[in-house]
Amino acid sequence: MLDVEKIRKDFKILGRTIWDNKSLVYLDNAATTQKPSSVINTLINYYENYNANIHRGVHKLAEEATTAYEEVRQKVKNFIGASSNEEVVFTRNTTESINLLAYSLGESFLKSGDEILLSEMEHHSNIVPWYMLRDRKGSKSIKIKYIPINKNYELDYSSLKKLINRKTKIISITHKSNVLGTVNDIKKISRIIKSSSHSPLLVVDAAQSAPHMKLSFKDLKCDFLAFSSHKMCGPTGVGVLVGKKDLFEKMSPFLGGGEMIRKVTFEGFTPNDVPWKFEAGTPNIADVIAFGSALDYLEKIGLENIYEHELKLTEYTLNKLKKFNFLKIYGPKEPDKRVGIITFSNPVVHPHDIATILDQYGVAIRAGHHCAQPLMKKLSVGATARASFYFYNTFEEIDIFIDALTKAFDYFAVGACKELKKDEREKDGNANIDGKNAKQFTTTIR
Numbered sequence: 312m313l314d315v316e317k318i319r320k321d322f323k324i325l326g327r328t329i330w331d332n333k334s335l336v337y338l339d340n341a342a343t344t345q346k347p348s349s350v351i352n353t354l355i356n357y358y359e360n361y362n363a364n365i366h367r368g369v370h371k372l373a374e375e376a377t378t379a380y381e382e383v384r385q386k387v388k389n390f391i392g393a394s395s396n397e398e399v400v401f402t403r404n405t406t407e408s409i410n411l412l413a414y415s416l417g418e419s420f421l422k423s424g425d426e427i428l429l430s431e432m433e434h435h436s437n438i439v440p441w442y443m444l445r446d447r448k449g450s451k452s453i454k455i456k457y458i459p460i461n462k463n464y465e466l467d468y469s470s471l472k473k474l475i476n477r478k479t480k481i482i483s484i485t486h487k488s489n490v491l492g493t494v495n496d497i498k499k500i501s502r503i504i505k506s507s508s509h510s511p512l513l514v515v516d517a518a519q520s521a522p523h524m525k526l527s528f529k530d531l532k533c534d535f536l537a538f539s540s541h542k543m544c545g546p547t548g549v550g551v552l553v554g555k556k557d558l559f560e561k562m563s564p565f566l567g568g569g570e571m572i573r574k575v576t577f578e579g580f581t582p583n584d585v586p587w588k589f590e591a592g593t594p595n596i597a598d599v600i601a602f603g604s605a606l607d608y609l610e611k612i613g614l615e616n617i618y619e620h621e622l623k624l625t626e627y628t629l630n631k632l633k634k635f636n637f638l639k640i641y642g643p644k645e646p647d648k649r650v651g652i653i654t655f656s657n658p659v660v661h662p663h664d665i666a667t668i669l670d671q672y673g674v675a676i677r678a679g680h681h682c683a684q685p686l687m688k689k690l691s692v693g694a695t696a697r698a699s700f701y702f703y704n705t706f707e708e709i710d711i712f713i714d715a716l717t718k719a720f721d722y723f724a725v726g727a728c729k730e731l732k733k734d735e736r737e738k739d740g741n742a743n744i745d746g747k748n749a750k751q752f753t754t755t756i757r
């Protein structure tokens with residue numbers, strides 16, 4: 312059981328007020344999380360006491376900074392259950408990690424006629440880099456196919472089986488959807504791959520899972536895994552790409568410059584060993600070091616405890632939301648299949664208007680397409696509202712959220728405008744929600 316009240320004291324921002332003294336209720340954690348004071352203090356300490364470039368200087372500051380930076384690689388290795396530090400590459404974020412892969416795997420392994428499988432629930436970060444690869448190779452040379460989702464907003468594993476063939480070279484899939492909250496069974500996917508007579512590489516976008524549940528790169532049996540520091544109490548500007556060492560060694564470098572070379576001559580260059588081969592230029596030293604403090608913090612709380620707390624918050628919220636019988640809620644019905652993220656919409660009120668009114672009550676949620684436009688199309692909705700939790704959220708905050716939602720819907724007289732019939736609400740994603748037809752309001756109550 313987490314002592315949430317004690318934890319919250321580590322996050323000064325959670326004590327601030329919004330507008331006319333409304334307490335901040337921060338439910339936009341899937342976008343980015345708040346940072347505890349230990350992370351902020353690590354940043355200050357680095358800049359005040361040992362700021363220097365790494366891997367270059369022989370002076371004391373350079374040595375201290377290099378050691379601190381490389382120690383975080385070790386922490387990430389332990390945190391994510393990788394086999395060695397060489398399997399851990401620092402990038403700027405998940406997006407850059409996937410771009411690195413799309414570029415380097417494309418250069419090193421893909422040829423005309425090959426296929427890449429994505430799912431219908433991907434974030435743009437796990438779509439656009441693969442389209443860019445396809446377009447670089449000539450639009451007809453690489454095919455991108457999508458594994459569908461079923462009526463319970465889960466991956467259709469039987470379709471995945473059918474889609475894998477000898478041309479499939481990469482399957483790149485989110486571990487947890489940033490819209491539906493659906494947690495995909497990566498071990499099952501890797502079993503499906505193994506049971507086929509083909510061997511595509513498995514890339515996992517863990518941006519929404521690594522912060523919220525205990526992961527083991529080894530156990531997941533994937534080839535690559537990407538996540539972002541800023542979604543797990545760390546600073547912005549730091550991402551991680553975990554990958555099998557032998558694959559990293561065979562891949563071409565992504566960016567060229569300092570750090571990533573062993574030797575440069577007037578004729579050419581020899582790349583550095585992994586992981587540095589993929590870390591061109593001065594890295595984000597301060598933020599990587601502070602990310603180490605974020606990992607320490609999460610380990611201290613315990614990823615299992617984080618998961619359990621978020622599961623309880625999710626169950627509690629889904630129960631409370633039942634009273635809004637005019638709301639369409641997306642994501643698996645079972646809370647343990649969609650932990651920590653609740654996305655909803657109503658055909659009458661635009662999600663931006665819901666979010667704007669909630670903001671008046673100090674409640675921060677996200678509204679929009681959540682960088683998942685293909686998924687929005689699949690759901691036949693233009694935009695949705697999303698509440699997303701972290702371990703520092705409380706049940707009292709959920710009550711404030713529900714209260715604010717009640718006021719928002721009263722303001723728009725939603726119940727009177729449109730009441731979705733029960734069977735419509737429980738139908739699959741296409742149930743009576745169409746962003747194009749939704750009447751849009753522009754609130755001016757601020």
Ligand SMILES: Cc1ncc(COP(=O)(O)O)c(C=O)c1O
Nearest residue numbers: 404405406434436489516518539
């Ligand atoms: C599932 C998923 N993948 C990738 C990303 C991209 O993360 P970043 O913006 O840190 O690169 C996000 C961000 O919200 C995400 O939710």
